[in-house]
Amino acid sequence: MNLFVEQYRKLLFIRASAEEKAEHQTKQFQHRGKRVYAIEKHALSVYTKKVCQLFSSEVDKSADYNVAQGDSHDEVKVVHYNEEVRKHWARxxxxxxxxxADGKLICECGMFEHFGILCCHAIKVLIHCGVKEIPQAHIMKR
Structure with missing residues (x-):
């Protein structure tokens, strides 16, 4: 039993130190890009370095989309316009x-539900609407 408790303490120490290291790297990280949207600045303050890099890549992908009115008042269509970048089999x-009510965006691709990060389609809608911060409903706890 004592051996189990000792191994468990070591495991907790390793996980805690890894998280502290990631937190430190996040504080030291500065985004250097050609353009930085207000939503990206907010992402820098709420996400770790790795997640922020994933979020930035989704923001980059969102540049290839246009926003159009959807079928209902609470729905928006996001249309890919750059044929050179899009795969021929992709939607x-x-x-x-x-x-x-809660500011939550639900996209057909299901990336947030599966991966925990907003997809480029939802990000494009947020940028188009002039939203400066990621909605609280889309900020996952660690």
């Missing part, structure tokens, strides 16, 4: 539903 139109 070009995605519907993003906006829940105005």
């Amino acid at each position: 070009s139109v995605f519907n993003v539903k906006i829940n105005e």
